[in-house]
Amino acid sequence: MARILSILVGLFFTVALAWSFGKGAYTQITEPPAATAEKHFHKEPKEYRYASDGPFGRFDKQQLQRGFQVYKEVCSACHSLSHVAFRDLAQLGYSEGQVKTIAAGFQVPGIDPTTGEANMRPGVPTDYFPKPFANDTAARAANNNAIPPDLSLMTKAREGGAPYIASLLTGYTEQEGYRNEHGEELLKEFPDAKTPMGLHFNPYFANLNLAMAPPLSGDGQVEYGPGNPKPTVDQMAQDVSAFLIWTAEPKLEKRKQTGLAVILFLFFATALGYMSYRNVWRNQKH
Incomplete structure (x- = not known):
């Protein structure tokens, strides 16, 4: 009895889903959304x-x-x-001194070491x-x-x-x-x-x-x-x-370089595997 009931419930939901899909498709065809x-x-x-x-x-x-x-x-x-981070700008070709100068041109949140209160201070290369x-x-x-x-x-x-x-x-x-x-x-x-x-x-x-x-x-x-x-x-x-x-x-450049090396390795491994296969089975009769 329980099995029959579960089958009927599943059938009901299947029919409901099919009906909803059909109705939505019919509405889309007969009543397309208004132009915007x-x-x-x-x-x-x-x-x-x-x-x-x-x-x-x-x-x-x-x-x-x-x-x-x-x-x-x-x-x-x-x-x-x-x-x-400011130090990341070194990847663009800026020198260490230039990075420090750029960072110092921004005010970043900090803590006053004498009072412990929040303040604003010039940035340093490790800041974001x-x-x-x-x-x-x-x-x-x-x-x-x-x-x-x-x-x-x-x-x-x-x-x-x-x-x-x-x-x-x-x-x-x-x-x-x-x-x-x-x-x-x-x-x-x-x-x-x-x-x-x-x-x-x-x-x-x-x-x-x-x-x-x-x-x-x-x-x-x-x-x-x-x-x-x-x-x-x-x-x-x-x-x-x-x-x-x-x-x-x-790291876009490094990712591309790594991907190229991996692809070349896979081609080499595939060729090596194929030659090994031919060598192992060359004397075997079909």
Whole structure:
């Protein structure tokens, strides 16, 4: 009796699941979801190329230094790099003295050794990049009620990676008259899609509007040293996104080198195994 009852219960749930699936599929076909502005006017990231791309890619340290400069002078006012220590910057080609100078330019939380009270002190190479705001409340108050995300792992956390970040930084535009690739005008197709007060229109962002104002306001905002390309908005966006590839995966080059060595070893082991197989069984009749 118990077996029959369990079979009936299982059959009931199977039928209910099949019915729910069929009903959902029928509804999707007969009543497709309403068109949205996000679906019609969202843009895919631009096709940027980086020196670290591909199985043999390596970091362009000069570009990473430019990207760090953009982060330091522009992005660090709102965004943290909580997983990066100042001493890690030596991997970008900075000397020990330069790393100490960079660290000392940041104020980090510390403890007064004489009183035991919390204070702020100049950073040292072993410190990690400090948060720009004391807490989330202060961050929201300064950023239209939005908390700026930490950028340490941003190229891993966002679909599209570095090209998405570079596209976002260069994608701010006027909503009035904005058209998609089919020539459709946003506000004519969706009159209610007007960007709310305090937000900024950017077709590369998922819902087209974000709280962050354009951080790169114009060419030359960051002054590069001699021998570097002109600091256009597009160049600065590419440089800082390349820098964020490194912050998300500083051991990228070593991982690729290890992977290549492993693949070569596997090819060698496979060939050796095949030759051993032929040698062992060469005199055996089938």
